[in-house]
Amino acid sequence: xTYNPTRYGSDTRQVAxxxxxxxxxxxxxxxCCCVFITTxxxxxxxxxxxxxxxxxxQAVNSPAEQMIAESSKIVPTKGLAxxxxxxxxxxxxxxxxxxxxxxxxxxNQPPNAAVASETYATEDCEYCxxxxxxxxxxxxCACGQSPAGQLVPAWDRQxxxxxxxxxxxxxxIRKDWSSAGVNPTDTVVYYETETGxxxxxxxxxxxxxxxxxxxxxxxxxxxxxxxxxxAMRVHxxxxxxxxxxxxxxxxxxxxxxxxxxxxxxxxxxxxxxIAGSLVDGIVPPHGMSEARVAHEGTEVLALGTITDDExxxxxxxxxxxxxxxxxxxxxxxxxxxVAGRLSSAKxxxxxxxxxxxxxxxxxVCKTASHSIANVGDTVRxxxxxxxxxxxxxxxxxLSDNLSARLQYIEGSQQxxxxxxxxxxxxSVGSQKLTWELxxxxxxGEGGTISFDCRVR
Amino acid sequence: xxxxxxxxxxxxxxxxxxxxxxxxxxxxxxPRVHYLLDSRQPPGMVASAxxxxxxxxxxxxxxxxxxxPEGLQVALAKDGMFLPPLEAPVTTAMLVGGVYRFRVTNIxxxxxxxxxxxxxxxxxxxxxxxxxxxFPIPVQLTEEDLRLAxxxxxxxxxxxxxxxxxxxxxxxxxxxQRTTDVLPTDNALQVADRFGRPxxxxxxxxxxxxxxxxxxxxxxxxxxxxxxxxxxxxxxKLIEQGLWPAGEVAESDGQPTEEEIKQDYPRIP
Numbered sequence: 001x002t003y004n005p006t007r008y009g010s011d012t013r014q015v016a017x018x019x020x021x022x023x024x025x026x027x028x029x030x031x032c033c034c035v036f037i038t039t040x041x042x043x044x045x046x047x048x049x050x051x052x053x054x055x056x057x058q059a060v061n062s063p064a065e066q067m068i069a070e071s072s073k074i075v076p077t078k079g080l081a082x083x084x085x086x087x088x089x090x091x092x093x094x095x096x097x098x099x100x101x102x103x104x105x106x107x108n109q110p111p112n113a114a115v116a117s118e119t120y121a122t123e124d125c126e127y128c129x130x131x132x133x134x135x136x137x138x139x140x141c142a143c144g145q146s147p148a149g150q151l152v153p154a155w156d157r158q159x160x161x162x163x164x165x166x167x168x169x170x171x172x173i174r175k176d177w178s179s180a181g182v183n184p185t186d187t188v189v190y191y192e193t194e195t196g197x198x199x200x201x202x203x204x205x206x207x208x209x210x211x212x213x214x215x216x217x218x219x220x221x222x223x224x225x226x227x228x229x230x231a232m233r234v235h236x237x238x239x240x241x242x243x244x245x246x247x248x249x250x251x252x253x254x255x256x257x258x259x260x261x262x263x264x265x266x267x268x269x270x271x272x273x274i275a276g277s278l279v280d281g282i283v284p285p286h287g288m289s290e291a292r293v294a295h296e297g298t299e300v301l302a303l304g305t306i307t308d309d310e311x312x313x314x315x316x317x318x319x320x321x322x323x324x325x326x327x328x329x330x331x332x333x334x335x336x337x338v339a340g341r342l343s344s345a346k347x348x349x350x351x352x353x354x355x356x357x358x359x360x361x362x363x364v365c366k367t368a369s370h371s372i373a374n375v376g377d378t379v380r381x382x383x384x385x386x387x388x389x390x391x392x393x394x395x396x397x398l399s400d401n402l403s404a405r406l407q408y409i410e411g412s413q414q415x416x417x418x419x420x421x422x423x424x425x426x427s428v429g430s431q432k433l434t435w436e437l438x439x440x441x442x443x444g445e446g447g448t449i450s451f452d453c454r455v456r
Numbered sequence: 457x458x459x460x461x462x463x464x465x466x467x468x469x470x471x472x473x474x475x476x477x478x479x480x481x482x483x484x485x486x487p488r489v490h491y492l493l494d495s496r497q498p499p500g501m502v503a504s505a506x507x508x509x510x511x512x513x514x515x516x517x518x519x520x521x522x523x524x525p526e527g528l529q530v531a532l533a534k535d536g537m538f539l540p541p542l543e544a545p546v547t548t549a550m551l552v553g554g555v556y557r558f559r560v561t562n563i564x565x566x567x568x569x570x571x572x573x574x575x576x577x578x579x580x581x582x583x584x585x586x587x588x589x590x591f592p593i594p595v596q597l598t599e600e601d602l603r604l605a606x607x608x609x610x611x612x613x614x615x616x617x618x619x620x621x622x623x624x625x626x627x628x629x630x631x632x633q634r635t636t637d638v639l640p641t642d643n644a645l646q647v648a649d650r651f652g653r654p655x656x657x658x659x660x661x662x663x664x665x666x667x668x669x670x671x672x673x674x675x676x677x678x679x680x681x682x683x684x685x686x687x688x689x690x691x692x693k694l695i696e697q698g699l700w701p702a703g704e705v706a707e708s709d710g711q712p713t714e715e716e717i718k719q720d721y722p723r724i725p
Contacts, residue, residue: 155582158619158653209584212618213594215633215658216648217601218495220640221609372587376630377691404623429625456627 159211161373161405161455163187163381164366166202173198177395184428185403189364189385191396191441199360199393208379209372210405210455361389362396362441373455378409381453386446394440398449404428406453417447495612495644495657499555500677502645502657503578507553513580517549519592519685520575520656522558523631525599529562533676538668547592547685552580554680563602571605573597573660574677579653581617589685593656596633605660613658614648624651 164187171181171188182188190200362385369380383400387393402408408431413421415435422434435449493502507514522530522544529541532548538559550556560571575595583591593615601611613635618624624634636651638644648654665675673679694700 156617156653158617158621159581159583161620209587209591210620211581211583211591212620212623212628213633213655214616214618214624214636214648214651215596216495216614216616216636216638216644216651218612218614218638218640218642218644219604219609220496220612221604221607372584372590374590374630375628375632403620404625405620407627428623454627 159209161208161210161403163206163208163368163400163403163406164203165205166200171200171202171399173200177397179397179399182399182401182432184401184426184430187366187383187398187400189362189396189398191362191393193358193360193389193393194391195358197358197360199362201360201362201364203364203366203383206366206368206381208368208370208455210374210377212375212405358391359389361387362393363388363446364398375455377455379406379453379455380450382448382450384446384448385441387441387443390443392440392442396437396441398435398437400433400451401426402430402432402453404430405456406430407456408433409452409454412452413449414451415447415449419449491643491646491649493645495614495648499574499576499657499659503553503555503576506578513552516552516580517683518552518577518580518655519547519583519588520550520577520595521545521547521592522575522595522597524560524597524602525564527562527564528560528597531559531561532682533557533559533672533679534682536672536676536679538672544597547589549588549683549685550575550577551680551682552577555677556680556682557676560597560602563606564599566602566606569606570664571602571660572663572665572675573605573658576657576659577655578657579655581655592685594631594633595656595658597658597660601660605662608662610662611658611660612644613660614644614654615656615658616648616652616654618652622651 162185164185166181166186166188167183169181169183171179171186171190173179173190179188179190185205187203188200189203190198192198365384367382367384369382370377373379381400383398385396385398408423413433413435415421418438419435420438422436424432424434426432433451437447441447493505495502524530524544528544530544530546531538531541532546533539533556541559541561554577556575556577557572558575560573561569563569563571577593581588581591581593595615596613601613605611618634626634628634636647638647645654645657665672691700
């Protein structure tokens with residue numbers, strides 16, 4: 001039960017509830033930050049970013065706030081709370097209808113938009129017009145006063161539950177394919193490429209606003225002090241029973257000086273032996289006669305590179321190859337049939353050479369179903385992974401070490417690919433979830449893993 | 457050569473001296489830190505000191521929910537007098553830095569008894585805009601605290617926001633709060649500071665105003681303003697009313713499944 005606003009006449013306005021569905025979509029869009037190995041590393045999402053608006057354009061205090069203010073260059077559009085307050089405060093009085101509009105607009109903004117969090121400050125002018133007998137600093141308002149005293153929205157990381165990413169120390173993979181350094185709140189995927197290269201990829205970091213409270217109780221008073229006023233016992237200093245005597249050092253080991261010194265002769269001169277360095281990729285043909293390799297002088301065969309001035313020559317060589325397959329050459333008879341000869345009159349117009357490197361190219365994305373949660377709520381996490389590389393990867397293992405505030409709900413994990421699931425307790429009293437994919441991921445293949453956690 | 461070496465050593469010592477002192481100042485292994493603030497100080501001291509140190513949350517309203525045993529009635533003060541009581545929990549927005557005194561009546565098994573606790577708001581939460589009412593500071597007047605206060609004890613509760621990076625690994629039910637008891641000689645504020653960030657101090661004593669009809673300005677600590685707040689809907693009640701899905705967890709059979717995306721899936725308001 002709460003105070004009815006109309007009972008005491010302090011506030012007759014209703015509070016506009018936030019727009020639910022758009023907020024949900026924007027929150028999910030914010031929480032989903034896909035990480036590409038080839039381009040971007042571990043992306044960390046701030047819980048919500050604020051930008052200095054005309055309402056809250058006060059000095060930024062902490063380095064974290066400075067970072068947020070500098071990183072978020074969100075320009076408030078027309079109709080945001082800040083501009084509306086400035087515009088309205090020119091006449092000194094904010095109309096009631098406009099205040100409600102400001103309030104509604106402010107509530108409908110996503111958490112990362114440029115909205116002053118002190119929404120209470122813009123809706124009532126009761127305390128601005130009063131004499132303030134209490135002496136307490138009152139919140140700023142739009143009753144003709146300068147909004148410069150309004151607050152800069154901030155955030156506190158203690159109020160958030162983070163899950164995902166790879167915190168220090170970073171994850172390392174042992175030879176037995178076990179992992180080390182998967183700290184609480186870490187979520188990583190590690191796998192092996194075709195050539196045996198081991199790759200570790202952390203997911204994005206998902207924040208969930210879920211503050212939890214505790215209290216420290218102290219009971220004092222007269223009735224408790226009665227027990228401590230009387231002398232229950234006297235602490236008597238205990239005399240030392242024995243005295244430990246320390247003898248004076250009688251002898252002392254003196255370090256011996258070196259008897260001799262071995263002189264190391266320096267080099268009188270340095271003989272330089274600089275040989276010509278070989279260029280990688282140059283594979284000269286050995287043991288082949290000039291008659292067989294008439295085109296060895298071209299770079300495409302010697303070095304593997306194609307130059308523009310040799311394209312015509314290369315086409316000629318291809319024509320030569322067709323010419324060489326002449327009827328007077330060796331023919332193969334197989335079961336009485338002559339082997340067919342395949343020739344093409346088409347010349348290559350362009351030649352592309354692709355160099356497919358062995359890159360770590362598994363894309364991982366982690367999302368949460370809720371951006372805010374209370375104690376007891378259930379949050380569903382979803383992991384989406386795709387092989388964005390040109391080669392298959394194998395031995396894919398996803399590991400999620402939960403925070404102490406999250407408790408895995410038994411039997412809630414689901415996977416779209418065949419995998420073996422392991423649940424082990426971690427060091428902070430929660431669990432560590434591990435999925436080992438049974439099959440390798442080919443190019444373009446991927447999957448989804450989801451599980452539920454209870455906020456505790 | 458020796459002169460150059462000595463000058464280099466002198467320069468390096470000058471460069472290293474502030475660094476080492478800085479490391480010594482910020483070392484977390486310093487055993488004893490003298491806390492100027494104490495939970496046993498009079499109401500308002502901690503809030504004013506916090507305001508001097510960090511004036512950022514000053515002037516902000518913070519949602520507070522005062523709860524207690526069933527049937528407990530709480531009356532806030534306004535304009536120098538107590539308002540008619542309302543049944544707990546009472547959710548309001550209180551000013552950061554203010555000291556609020558309210559009257560508690562209808563205490564279980566103590567008919568006619570009344571207490572006048574104080575609540576000092578020393579810090580605020582940074583909830584997402586529009587969701588402040590969903591995360592009020594929970595001020596719990598337990599039956600034991602009320603009974604001790606009626607016996608003459610002075611109960612102090614420092615309420616803090618737990619540091620989630622070092623959270624206590626224990627599952628709490630909604631509305632349940634972890635309570636740590638300290639000795640009367642300890643500094644409860646210091647202990648709470650180790651667990652997280654203190655946000656409010658609740659003091660329950662047996663002090664009663666001599667004349668309720670007289671000037672209560674001093675007794676009410678200036679009667680700071682407060683604001684009504686919408687009550688966050690209870691999920692259990694919504695489920696009972698059929699306005700919210702039960703949200704039972706589906707058991708997995710271990711086989712790969714494809715989850716159907718539900719459009720317009722409701723969320724907790």
